[in-house]
Amino acid sequence: MRPAPMLKTVFPFLNWFPLSGDRLRGDLIAGITVALVLVPQSMAYAQLAGLPVVYGLYASFMPVIIASLWGSLPQLHTGPVAMLSLMSAAAVLPLAALGSEDFIVLSVMLALMVGVLRLVLGLLRMGILVNFLSSPVIVGFTNAAALIIGLSQLSKILNVPFPRTDNFVLDLWTVIVQLPQTHLPTLLFALATFVIIIGARRVIPKIPGVLLAVVLLTLLSWWIGFERNQSVPLDAIQDQEARTLAAGFASTARAIDSLGTTTARINQDMRDLISADDADRFAEVALLEADLRVLTREMNQRKLANNERQVALHNLRFEHVLTEDGRDLFYRHGAVPADVEADGHTWRISKVDGDQIKMMGGGAVVGAIPAGLPSFQVPEMRMDFFWTLFPSALVMALIGFMEATSISKAIAAQTRERVDTSKELVGQGLANIVGSFFSSYTVSGSFSRSAVAAKNGAKTGLFAIISAIAVMLVLLFLTPLLYHLPQAVLAVIVMMAVFGLINIRSLVRAWKIERQEALVGLITFIATLAMAPQLANGILLGAGLAIVLFLVRTMQPRTDILGRRPDGSLAGVSTNEVEPLGNRFIVVRFDGSLNFVNASRFEDVLLEARAKNPQARAVLIDGSGINDIDVTGEERLRDVIETFRDNGVELYFSSLKSQVYETLRRGKLFNLLDETHFMRTKRTAIDFMKETFDTGEAPRPAPPAVGPSTPVLG
Numbered sequence: 001m002r003p004a005p006m007l008k009t010v011f012p013f014l015n016w017f018p019l020s021g022d023r024l025r026g027d028l029i030a031g032i033t034v035a036l037v038l039v040p041q042s043m044a045y046a047q048l049a050g051l052p053v054v055y056g057l058y059a060s061f062m063p064v065i066i067a068s069l070w071g072s073l074p075q076l077h078t079g080p081v082a083m084l085s086l087m088s089a090a091a092v093l094p095l096a097a098l099g100s101e102d103f104i105v106l107s108v109m110l111a112l113m114v115g116v117l118r119l120v121l122g123l124l125r126m127g128i129l130v131n132f133l134s135s136p137v138i139v140g141f142t143n144a145a146a147l148i149i150g151l152s153q154l155s156k157i158l159n160v161p162f163p164r165t166d167n168f169v170l171d172l173w174t175v176i177v178q179l180p181q182t183h184l185p186t187l188l189f190a191l192a193t194f195v196i197i198i199g200a201r202r203v204i205p206k207i208p209g210v211l212l213a214v215v216l217l218t219l220l221s222w223w224i225g226f227e228r229n230q231s232v233p234l235d236a237i238q239d240q241e242a243r244t245l246a247a248g249f250a251s252t253a254r255a256i257d258s259l260g261t262t263t264a265r266i267n268q269d270m271r272d273l274i275s276a277d278d279a280d281r282f283a284e285v286a287l288l289e290a291d292l293r294v295l296t297r298e299m300n301q302r303k304l305a306n307n308e309r310q311v312a313l314h315n316l317r318f319e320h321v322l323t324e325d326g327r328d329l330f331y332r333h334g335a336v337p338a339d340v341e342a343d344g345h346t347w348r349i350s351k352v353d354g355d356q357i358k359m360m361g362g363g364a365v366v367g368a369i370p371a372g373l374p375s376f377q378v379p380e381m382r383m384d385f386f387w388t389l390f391p392s393a394l395v396m397a398l399i400g401f402m403e404a405t406s407i408s409k410a411i412a413a414q415t416r417e418r419v420d421t422s423k424e425l426v427g428q429g430l431a432n433i434v435g436s437f438f439s440s441y442t443v444s445g446s447f448s449r450s451a452v453a454a455k456n457g458a459k460t461g462l463f464a465i466i467s468a469i470a471v472m473l474v475l476l477f478l479t480p481l482l483y484h485l486p487q488a489v490l491a492v493i494v495m496m497a498v499f500g501l502i503n504i505r506s507l508v509r510a511w512k513i514e515r516q517e518a519l520v521g522l523i524t525f526i527a528t529l530a531m532a533p534q535l536a537n538g539i540l541l542g543a544g545l546a547i548v549l550f551l552v553r554t555m556q557p558r559t560d561i562l563g564r565r566p567d568g569s570l571a572g573v574s575t576n577e578v579e580p581l582g583n584r585f586i587v588v589r590f591d592g593s594l595n596f597v598n599a600s601r602f603e604d605v606l607l608e609a610r611a612k613n614p615q616a617r618a619v620l621i622d623g624s625g626i627n628d629i630d631v632t633g634e635e636r637l638r639d640v641i642e643t644f645r646d647n648g649v650e651l652y653f654s655s656l657k658s659q660v661y662e663t664l665r666r667g668k669l670f671n672l673l674d675e676t677h678f679m680r681t682k683r684t685a686i687d688f689m690k691e692t693f694d695t696g697e698a699p700r701p702a703p704p705a706v707g708p709s710t711p712v713l714g
Helices: 005-010 012-016 021-048 054-058 062-070 082-092 101-123 127-132 135-151 154-158 168-176 184-203 209-224 240-275 281-315 383-415 421-436 447-455 462-482 487-499 504-513 515-531 535-555 599-612 631-646 658-666 682-693
Strands: 077-079 229-233 318-322 328-332 346-353 356-360 444-446 558-564 570-572 585-591 618-622 650-654
Touching: 012 062, 021 054, 021 077, 021 082, 021 209, 021 447, 021 462, 021 487, 054 462, 062 077, 062 421, 062 462, 077 421, 077 447, 077 462, 082 101, 082 135, 082 383, 082 487, 082 535, 101 383, 101 421, 135 487, 135 504, 135 515, 135 535, 154 168, 154 184, 154 487, 168 515, 184 209, 184 487, 209 487, 229 328, 240 281, 240 346, 240 383, 281 346, 383 421, 383 444, 383 535, 421 444, 444 447, 447 462, 504 515, 515 535, 558 599, 585 599, 585 682, 599 618, 599 631, 618 682, 631 650, 631 658, 650 682
Parallel strands: 585 618, 618 650
Antiparallel strands: 077 444, 229 356, 318 328, 318 346, 346 356, 558 570, 558 585
16 A cells, blocks of 8 residues: 555655565665765864764664655765855854863854744745855855865864864965974875775775775774873973963963853853843843954954964973983973983874863874763753854855755756755754754765765665664664774865865856856855955855846846848947947846836936937837836836837837737836837838838828737737
């Protein structure tokens, strides 16, 4: 017995059944293959989002299952993706310290907000909103985001600090100037990752290069003891400069935490006052806003100061000495007393936590990953940050949907599946909502994993559930094996994934087709780079410019006086070396709907045409390019007719579309201009104008007019 159509609409996964042996085999192979890519990718993207790697695994569990059950395209794989990971970090970073408990809470809250927005858009069938993002804007944003995402991993490849501020370009420059401080073993691990992935792609394409790199280099990291960390008290550092910097860092970090608590309290006080029915609340709110600006400025200055201290501390080199009484001491490189022996390794200060200093004598690894599945818990809603996060949530909802839609359509073109964008919005929305109850951050459709699934024979969404089960097994039993995975390996995985998204050809092609649109795409690209890490601002600016460009084009549609080429075809006088069609009449073409946006432009065009040809006694409007007319357009048309008639000039129309003609008839324009002024075809109208106005005789009656019930052909 087959499920009812309504039941399949509510539960689209019922379309998977009955499952044949071939389908099940294809989904099983695709699911296992995708899981081999998913595990290392999700860990890398979690770090990109500023979260511990385990949150990438959390985001690859429940959201994957929910999206596969309620999505539209069976081969679409949902989970952590690079662009939304970086956008999530950029949205939350100004509100909480990277990787802190508050940062995690806000990241999960953001996922819930994105999910609700997508779900609402899907239920209202508002997928059309993505059309406000023109192709050049999307390309410009994607190229900039790919560069930002990729370059943000550079510090992990070099193993140097990457201070995060509100200016990505300056942050990147801070990393570049630290090139002399590059940790060579870390760089070698990064190069090895690149070689293994590229080599596997060419030599053994059936084995995922990402998985091979993770397995081999994790084993190598464990074997050589790549990580060498040690936490010591501040007095173990035998260098006054280092102790002063570390103490200043710890003191400033405590001040930043205190300022963060104070600003959160002021925000809450402001909301309470705004909601209160108190006549004096506006003055109090204004005072609190002034205090908030001062505190925010001070907090940003302290963050910048600590960023400088962090870099300065990392640039210092130390040698480790174990004393006879078992104490660990660290001397500046070259300043070890002659009577003691160092261990021969170079150490750096990687972190200051209060009066504890974390010394690093090797490279950075993933470290301990909590074992076990994420527990069910209601996401904490920090309403004081809701409206701050809302613009980013909206942009992420649209960007993620655009990404998922483009992936779905690309795969559907190969599999000949039908994609319902609104259903996909619902599936993606539910995935983020349910995922937020299991500690997941924002997820979306992944192009790379979906392509792998389609290539390996995925037939239904069951393959995604199989990949999620594999992640579950990793969380339950395999997390200790990932301890020694170098951070540089994950950084290269992210870099190689996102740099493949860069598309210069599309902008070049756009420049050849329409330079104004290409310019908007270029501005979006530059603005996204300049405004990073606030990526949402870049695409909002691009979308705004695209809409403005559309309105400008609508306000100034293409118009011209028509002439005739030597071959007999009609052409615009201003763009071609042709003479107007007549001496005592003008033929004007207006390519655009006649509405409140461009009605004034329509009148100006006719007046300019009349001024250029003062001897004309008639104006023929070629209406084949007018698709519709609104009330403002009809009223302005009446004004033009009366103005021209007062000056002894008659207006005629040809080739009006049926809907325009009917609108004019309903508006009783024919009381002002009878139907003999409306002719069916351009040729008939031009012949009439020549015979009537260019002979010098009195105007004769027009040819048989088109009646109100006769459809007008453009």
